[in-house]
Amino acid sequence: MTTAPVSPRAKLRLGDRIFSTSTVTAGVIILVALAAVAVFLIAQSIPALVADPAELKGSPSSFWEFVAPLAFGTVWAAFLALLMALPISIGIALFISHYAPRRVAQSLGYIIDLLAAVPSVVFGLWGIKVLAPAVTPLYNWLVENFGWFPLFTPPVSGTGRTVLTVAIVLAVMIIPIITAVTREVFLQTPVLHEEAALALGATRWEMIQMAVLPFGRPGMISAAMLGLGRALGETMVVAMVLSPALVISFVLTSSTNSPTIAGNIALNFPEAHGVGVNALIATGLILFAITFVINSIARVVINRRKAFSGAN
Amino acid sequence: MSTATATAPDTTTNALTTGRLPRWAPWALLGFSWVVFVIVFSIIAMAGETEFNIAAALFLGTILFDVLIFSVTYLVEGARQARDRLMTSLVATAFIIALIPLVSLLFTVLVNGTARFDIAFFSQSMRNVVGEGGGALHAIMGTLLITGAATLISVPVGLLTAIYLVEYGRGKLARAITFFVDVMTGIPSIVAGLFAFAFFSLVFSDPGIRFGLGGSVALSLLMIPVVVRSSEEMLKLVPNELREASYALGVPKWLTILKIVIPTSIAGITTGVTLAISRVIGETAPLLIISGFTASMNYNLFDEKMMSLPVFVYTQYANPGSDIQPYLERAWAGALTLIVIVMVLNLIARLIAKIFSPKLGR
Numbered sequence: 001m002t003t004a005p006v007s008p009r010a011k012l013r014l015g016d017r018i019f020s021t022s023t024v025t026a027g028v029i030i031l032v033a034l035a036a037v038a039v040f041l042i043a044q045s046i047p048a049l050v051a052d053p054a055e056l057k058g059s060p061s062s063f064w065e066f067v068a069p070l071a072f073g074t075v076w077a078a079f080l081a082l083l084m085a086l087p088i089s090i091g092i093a094l095f096i097s098h099y100a101p102r103r104v105a106q107s108l109g110y111i112i113d114l115l116a117a118v119p120s121v122v123f124g125l126w127g128i129k130v131l132a133p134a135v136t137p138l139y140n141w142l143v144e145n146f147g148w149f150p151l152f153t154p155p156v157s158g159t160g161r162t163v164l165t166v167a168i169v170l171a172v173m174i175i176p177i178i179t180a181v182t183r184e185v186f187l188q189t190p191v192l193h194e195e196a197a198l199a200l201g202a203t204r205w206e207m208i209q210m211a212v213l214p215f216g217r218p219g220m221i222s223a224a225m226l227g228l229g230r231a232l233g234e235t236m237v238v239a240m241v242l243s244p245a246l247v248i249s250f251v252l253t254s255s256t257n258s259p260t261i262a263g264n265i266a267l268n269f270p271e272a273h274g275v276g277v278n279a280l281i282a283t284g285l286i287l288f289a290i291t292f293v294i295n296s297i298a299r300v301v302i303n304r305r306k307a308f309s310g311a312n
Numbered sequence: 313m314s315t316a317t318a319t320a321p322d323t324t325t326n327a328l329t330t331g332r333l334p335r336w337a338p339w340a341l342l343g344f345s346w347v348v349f350v351i352v353f354s355i356i357a358m359a360g361e362t363e364f365n366i367a368a369a370l371f372l373g374t375i376l377f378d379v380l381i382f383s384v385t386y387l388v389e390g391a392r393q394a395r396d397r398l399m400t401s402l403v404a405t406a407f408i409i410a411l412i413p414l415v416s417l418l419f420t421v422l423v424n425g426t427a428r429f430d431i432a433f434f435s436q437s438m439r440n441v442v443g444e445g446g447g448a449l450h451a452i453m454g455t456l457l458i459t460g461a462a463t464l465i466s467v468p469v470g471l472l473t474a475i476y477l478v479e480y481g482r483g484k485l486a487r488a489i490t491f492f493v494d495v496m497t498g499i500p501s502i503v504a505g506l507f508a509f510a511f512f513s514l515v516f517s518d519p520g521i522r523f524g525l526g527g528s529v530a531l532s533l534l535m536i537p538v539v540v541r542s543s544e545e546m547l548k549l550v551p552n553e554l555r556e557a558s559y560a561l562g563v564p565k566w567l568t569i570l571k572i573v574i575p576t577s578i579a580g581i582t583t584g585v586t587l588a589i590s591r592v593i594g595e596t597a598p599l600l601i602i603s604g605f606t607a608s609m610n611y612n613l614f615d616e617k618m619m620s621l622p623v624f625v626y627t628q629y630a631n632p633g634s635d636i637q638p639y640l641e642r643a644w645a646g647a648l649t650l651i652v653i654v655m656v657l658n659l660i661a662r663l664i665a666k667i668f669s670p671k672l673g674r
Contacts, residue, residue, distance in 0.1 A: 019569070020480055024476055027485065034496060037499070088406045092406050095404060095407045117654050119594025120594065121622045122594070125421075126420060129420070172414075206392070208399075265502055266597050266600055270604070270605075284503050287503060291500055292495060295494075298498075
């Protein structure tokens with residue numbers, strides 16, 4: 001009879017303990033910080049929710065009346081930006097992944113990433129000093145000829161500081177993130193599928209239609225949502241370019257536009273006092289909740305994709 | 313082999329290329345379309361209606377090219393090829409459309425920024441300056457201090473978290489951290505600023521609190537997820553054989569990580585950190601809220617308002633004096649400085665990645 005073999009137990013060293021504990025702590029700190037964001041924003045929002053709404057800016061009848069134009073403006077501007085950015089980004093991603101010569105493809109990717117590196121305040125300055133004057137003649141023409149169309153109802157803005165201009169700049173700013181994610185997904189397309197399509201005589205576009213786009217659809221959707229999240233939270237461009245008014249308006253070319261949550265905070269926070277500060281923080285909480293939900297959904301979709309594509 | 317092929321007359325067309333456009337045709341069409349619109353726009357410019365607008369000319373020229381290539385190919389090669397060519401040109405057009413704002417932006421910032429890109433701009437603050445003169449020294453100082461402090465907070469937390477995720481993390485906690493780090497990358501910067509304000513104004517019970525370190529906290533909230541993601545990727549690249557070799561020699565896990573894993577991936581980690589810094593150094597909104605703005609120097613992160621470069625650009629634009637021009641010139645010079653800083657950081661990051669990356673091959 002031999003004694004049962006005793007499996008050697010690793011000696012627990014002090015250094016190992018300290019090190020692994022500190023890494024866990026760091027990870028937990030991140031989760032705590034994220035929870036703290038929600039907790040402190042809620043704590044500071046409560047005074048605005050219980051206060052007399054007449055004390056808020058514009059003396060609305062309730063807090064939600066104060067928020068409505070802001071929430072609408074945020075979603076409207078971000079939606080317009082996404083509408084412009086999505087087709088262009090998918091085009092760029094296809095160009096880099098399937099059209100450009102392989103040798104230059106990576107440097108083309110760097111060029112698009114440069115767009116992401118430009119600080120938002122510089123985009124704001126460019127938007128107001130270069131883009132707004134450049135598009136004003138176009139707006140005049142649009143309103144003159146298509147004024148009957150609800151989106152271009154006169155009067156036209158004389159300065160170009162409209163929601164459409166803001167949306168164009170926002171679109172430029174979210175192109176890099178959408179491009180980066182879709183490009184990754186397109187590159188994951190199984191090469192065998194592509195080659196099979198080409199071998200059957202498909203043109204390059206037919207191959208992309210049959211193999212690349214169906215495979216990349218979930219990725220494109222989540223990329224669009226990530227871009228939407230960026231556009232919703234973008235602050236400086238809106239604060240600098242948009243000429244806001246407390247209205248709900250779909251008109252793209254007028255000088256009275258619905259403000260966005262982020263832009264409104266940046267414009268009013270430095271001078272706000274008392275319950276006004278709490279009201280702005282409460283709008284920030286709403287923005288946080290919206291972007292949090294959108295980003296979570298996008299990440300869930302992307303992660304599921306990852307799990308499946310491992311088989312290829 | 314057969315005589316038929318050998319003696320085939322050269323004058324007949326190759327069966328493989330008939331009904332196909334020659335290779336130079338798309339390029340010729342593109343050049344033609346651009347030239348047409350450049351001419352049209354210069355005629356309009358000469359007529360004195362508007363300035364010559366090269367961006368619009370190239371843009372409309374590219375659209376014309378898309379139409380031309382479709383029709384020409386449709387006539388010569390047929391519908392399927394035409395659609396293929398159309399999509400090719402549209403995809404290229406998308407790329408060009410994205411380039412137009414980038415080039416225009418860099419060009420404008422360069423042209424307008426050089427007016428005040430001088431010694432005074434980098435050696436003076438805005439204290440007691442009304443109208444011309446003054447500089448952004450206080451803002452540059454503030455940006456360096458705030459971003460530096462943010463880096464000091466973010467790098468240890470971010471790096472340790474990445475180590476946890478790669479070396480230790482299994483199960484629910486690791487999955488939760490991975491997920492929420494991803495979600496955190498999408499937090500709007502202004503929310504980070506609001507959080508820092510809400511937190512510190514409650515802790516210090518000061519409803520109008522403004523100080524530099526608050527800005528650092530807000531920035532690190534934006535920076536940590538970027539550091540975690542990039543470091544995680546880099547740590548994952550370290551081959552497992554290196555770790556196993558170290559364990560086999562009896563080296564404890566923590567020393568293996570410190571002496572083997574991190575030195576192997578240090579180039580990538582540094583690149584990631586540099587890129588993360590370049591991401592947050594241009595953040596305006598959180599600093600506007602929690603760090604405020606001032607015209608004076610402030611070296612103390614823990615007290616009083618502190619100016620930063622992006623906020624300097626914004627306030628110069630938003631609150632000009634009666635004579636707008638000097639304020640705008642300072643704003644553009646600030647924007648140029650910011651872009652130069654960001655580009656240099658990006659360049660450094662790429663150089664580090666290139667020069668110091670471990671030579672794993674033999």
